[in-house]
Amino acid sequence: MGHVIAVSGKGGVGKTTLCGLLIQYLCESGKRPVLAVDADANANLNEVLGVEPEVTLGELREEIERAGIDPRYQIPSGMTKQAYLEMRLSDAIAEEDDYDLMVMGRTQGQGCYCFVNGLVQTQVQKLQSHYPYIVVDNEAGMEHISRGILPMMEVAILVSDCSRRGVQAAGRIAKLMKELNFKPQKTGLIVNRVPDGKLDAGTLEEIRNQGLELLGVVPHDDQVYQYDCDGKPIIQLPKDSPVRSALGEIVKKLGL
Numbered sequence: 541m542g543h544v545i546a547v548s549g550k551g552g553v554g555k556t557t558l559c560g561l562l563i564q565y566l567c568e569s570g571k572r573p574v575l576a577v578d579a580d581a582n583a584n585l586n587e588v589l590g591v592e593p594e595v596t597l598g599e600l601r602e603e604i605e606r607a608g609i610d611p612r613y614q615i616p617s618g619m620t621k622q623a624y625l626e627m628r629l630s631d632a633i634a635e636e637d638d639y640d641l642m643v644m645g646r647t648q649g650q651g652c653y654c655f656v657n658g659l660v661q662t663q664v665q666k667l668q669s670h671y672p673y674i675v676v677d678n679e680a681g682m683e684h685i686s687r688g689i690l691p692m693m694e695v696a697i698l699v700s701d702c703s704r705r706g707v708q709a710a711g712r713i714a715k716l717m718k719e720l721n722f723k724p725q726k727t728g729l730i731v732n733r734v735p736d737g738k739l740d741a742g743t744l745e746e747i748r749n750q751g752l753e754l755l756g757v758v759p760h761d762d763q764v765y766q767y768d769c770d771g772k773p774i775i776q777l778p779k780d781s782p783v784r785s786a787l788g789e790i791v792k793k794l795g796l
């Protein structure tokens with residue numbers, strides 16, 4: 541059974557960036573194929589990886605909901621909606637050489653995410669035996685946790701920037717996971733975008749206050765930001781980039 545690694549944290553702290561680099565690290569260490577799961581309704585893991593999925597799970601739901609109402613969406617005659625969904629699910633997985641990508645996406649308007657969130661969970665469960673590693677990029681905040689995201693996760697990586705608020709948000713996620721009886725084998729914090737790679741005393745104190753285990757720090761790197769601004773996939777960063785090296789050290793220590 542593949543190891544499920546889930547990445548969570550406050551908005552904008554670098555979850556997707558680190559997920560992309562984690563997927564790259566695992567593939568380069570021969571742990572392929574990795575299943576990359578973008579479980580953020582506002583998906584952008586595909587940009588970090590430089591892949592365009594044919595269809596997201598959210599779009600599939602729309603197709604099925606609108607079949608028979610909107611002439612653009614047709615289900616082959618004699619096929620149930622469920623059978624059609626099963627058939628189309630493989631189209632929601634973009635296949636690359638070393639990894640595959642599945643994107644949750646969103647439903648139109650203000651629709652609830654329970655259905656697509658449930659689809660992510662059942663798909664991960666179904667596919668777990670096909671991939672040695674499954675890396676899930678979660679949306680910001682806590683809602684995905686209360687929706688019961690991935691009870692099968694083994695490693696919960698919380699990401700924060702140096703701010704106390706970021707660390708507190710990570711601490712709240714860890715507490716909620718405990719309350720909901722999620723029991724990953726490992727839960728720990730990566731502090732990202734750290735100036736010169738050195739944490740200051742205030743951030744360290746907050747990490748202790750929150751009872752979080754510090755897995756490691758990833759430095760702030762202008763090149764990451766520049767790649768983002770230029771629309772270049774982060775996984776094209778040079779091998780000796782400080783961010784790639786720092787993340788690689790953390791993953792090695794985690795024994796993944």
Ligand SMILES: Nc1ncnc2c1ncn2[C@@H]1O[C@H](COP(=O)(O)OP(=O)(O)OP(=O)(O)O)[C@@H](O)[C@H]1O
Nearest residue numbers: 551552553554555556557680733759760761764768
């Ligand atoms: N180590 C780093 N050094 C410099 N910039 C970084 C670093 N990590 C991430 N960034 C930049 O920070 C911004 C936010 O990163 P990212 O999109 O990965 O965060 P996120 O937590 O996934 O965001 P969201 O909550 O919106 O999904 C991006 O512009 C990214 O390029």
